[in-house]
Amino acid sequence: MKIWKSLFSKVQKKKKEEYVPAVAEEYSEEDVLCRDDVNLYNGEERARYVRSCLEQMKDAEREIEQLTREYETVTSYLTDIEELEDLPSGEKFDLSQIADRVAVYEREKDSYRAGSSRMPEVLFRQVERMENETEESIRKLTEAEAYQDKIRQDMRRLDGERHAFQYRKHDLQNSLGNMRGMIIITSFAFVTCMTILFLLQVLMQMDISIGYILTAAVTVFTAFYIYMKYTDAVKEKRQVEKAINKLILLQNKVKIRYVNNTNLLDYLYAKYNVGSSEDLIRMWEVYQKEKEEREKVRELDMELDALRRELLTILRRYQIRDPEMWLDQVSAIANEKEMVELRHQLILRRQKLRKQMEYNEKLGENAKGEIKSLVEEFPAFAPEIMEQISDFEKSSC
Numbered sequence: 001m002k003i004w005k006s007l008f009s010k011v012q013k014k015k016k017e018e019y020v021p022a023v024a025e026e027y028s029e030e031d032v033l034c035r036d037d038v039n040l041y042n043g044e045e046r047a048r049y050v051r052s053c054l055e056q057m058k059d060a061e062r063e064i065e066q067l068t069r070e071y072e073t074v075t076s077y078l079t080d081i082e083e084l085e086d087l088p089s090g091e092k093f094d095l096s097q098i099a100d101r102v103a104v105y106e107r108e109k110d111s112y113r114a115g116s117s118r119m120p121e122v123l124f125r126q127v128e129r130m131e132n133e134t135e136e137s138i139r140k141l142t143e144a145e146a147y148q149d150k151i152r153q154d155m156r157r158l159d160g161e162r163h164a165f166q167y168r169k170h171d172l173q174n175s176l177g178n179m180r181g182m183i184i185i186t187s188f189a190f191v192t193c194m195t196i197l198f199l200l201q202v203l204m205q206m207d208i209s210i211g212y213i214l215t216a217a218v219t220v221f222t223a224f225y226i227y228m229k230y231t232d233a234v235k236e237k238r239q240v241e242k243a244i245n246k247l248i249l250l251q252n253k254v255k256i257r258y259v260n261n262t263n264l265l266d267y268l269y270a271k272y273n274v275g276s277s278e279d280l281i282r283m284w285e286v287y288q289k290e291k292e293e294r295e296k297v298r299e300l301d302m303e304l305d306a307l308r309r310e311l312l313t314i315l316r317r318y319q320i321r322d323p324e325m326w327l328d329q330v331s332a333i334a335n336e337k338e339m340v341e342l343r344h345q346l347i348l349r350r351q352k353l354r355k356q357m358e359y360n361e362k363l364g365e366n367a368k369g370e371i372k373s374l375v376e377e378f379p380a381f382a383p384e385i386m387e388q389i390s391d392f393e394k395s396s397c
Contacts, residue, residue, distance in 0.1 A: 040374070040378060040381075043384075046374075046381065046384075046385075047384075047388060050371060050374065050385055050388050050389075051388070051392065053367040053368075053370050053371050054367070054371070054388075054389065054392045056363060056364070056366075056367040057363075057364045057367040057368055058392075059363075060360040060361070060363040060364035060367070061364060063356075063360045064357055064360045064361060064364070067353050067356050067357045067360070068357065070353055071350060071353045071354065071357065074346050074349050074350045074353065075350060076321040076322065077321075077322075077325070077346050078343065078346050078347070078350070079321065080320050080321055080322070080325075080326070081339065081342070081343050081346070083318055083319050083320060084318070084320075084333065084339075085339070087318065094314070095311075095314055095315075095333060096333055096334045096335075097334075098307060098310055098311045098314065099311060099330040099331075099333035099334040100330075100334035100335075101307055102304065102307045102308060102311055102327075102330045102334075103330045103331050103334050105300055105303060105304045105307060106304065106330070108300060109297060109300045109301070109304060119283075119286050119287060119290045123273075123283075124287065124290060126273075127272075127283065127284070127287045128287075128291075130271075130272075131287075134272075134280075134284055134287075135284075137268060137271070137272065137280070138277060138280055138281055138284060140264075140268065141265070141268045141277040141280055142277045144261055144264050144265050144268065145265065145276070145277050147261055148258070148261050148262070148265060151254060151257055151258045151261060152258075154254050155251065155254050155255070155258065158247055158250055158251050158254065159251070161247055162244060162247040162248065162251070165240050165243050165244045165247065166244060168236075168240050169237060169240045169241065169244065172233050172236055172237040172240065173237070175229075175233050176230065176233050176234065176237070179226050179229055179230045179233065180230075182222075182226050183223070183226055183230075186219060186222050186223060186226065189219075190215065190219040193211075193215045193219075194212070194215060197211045197212055197215065268280075308327055311326075311327065311330070311333075312324065312327065329342060371385065371389070
């Protein structure tokens with residue numbers, strides 16, 4: 001920004017000319033420096049205003065540098081397009097054929113990538129590490145689940161049988177109690193009958209021998225019947241109790257198998273982070289599809305890389321500024337209409353860049369002219385302004 005020598009020489013000569021404010025006809029009001037509300041006789045406000053002018057010049061200069069680089073890049077792309085369009089028809093055809101193959105492979109690769117998000121990367125790597133044992137684990141898990149269902153069925157069956165035997169035991173206990181009561185009643189009836197018969201014999205002088213015989217016979221028969229029933233009930237109760245104990249032992253064994261099988265299932269579920277064998281089967285199927293697609297993408301990458309190297313080799317034969325850039329524009333090389341559209345876009349971009357550059361150039365000139373006007377209009381402040389300019393240039397280096 002060594003632009004102040006001529007300005008400083010004018011101040012030394014103290015040439016005072018009429019101040020004509022710079023007019024930025026193509027700017028909006030916020031882009032034009034305005035000192036109407038600035039008290040230039042106030043040192044602090046004057047320094048702040050000069051600094052704003054210098055910062056506007058610096059910002060404009062920095063923006064112009066960036067825009068110039070972008071402008072040159074866009075221009076070089078347009079030059080590359082002219083170079084490609086001026087190729088002999090045979091070479092242009094060969095180039096478009098290779099570019100078309102690259103575009104086809106890229107579209108195919110994109111289609112695979114679009115459907116390759118079936119499985120998160122972490123899960124894919126987890127299944128990949130256990131790939132050799134997954135099928136065996138599916139078999140074990142399926143068998144363990146089937147065995148678990150069988151154990152549950154056995155437990156329900158044993159539990160039902162145990163409840164049935166307990167119910168039968170309760171009935172037998174009630175029957176034994178009833179039969180003990182019947183024995184008491186029979187004994188009481190026998191004593192009562194014998195007493196009545198005895199009284200009839202003594203008091204009424206009746207012959208009751210047949211009554212004694214019948215009473216004794218009925219009592220003996222009833223007692224024998226009750227005894228047989230009681231004995232059978234006691235035997236059956238013992239058998240029921242043995243059956244209940246046997247069922248309890250079987251239930252304990254089944255429960256042990258159930259716990260062991262449950263622990264195995266929990267381990268397999270935790271190992272593969274699934275909730276059932278069906279989940280593991282689905283995960284395995286998804287993994288296999290994902291693996292096939294990734295392998296296909298890898299093969300496409302290799303083929304695509306080879307085609308790109310071939311295309312890059314051909315592009316480097318010509319006066320192409322940035323051959324690598326055209327690897328991202330293979331569709332334009334392969335398709336004349338897309339090349340025309342690309343050229344149109346680049347021309348529009350260059351026009352807009354040119355407009356931005358002119359805009360910033362005018363901003364810088366406007367700020368420069370404003371400082372120049374300050375120095376010429378207020379020569380008494382010229383040394384201070386020049387010192388501020390010098391300090392700003394040093395701090396910007």
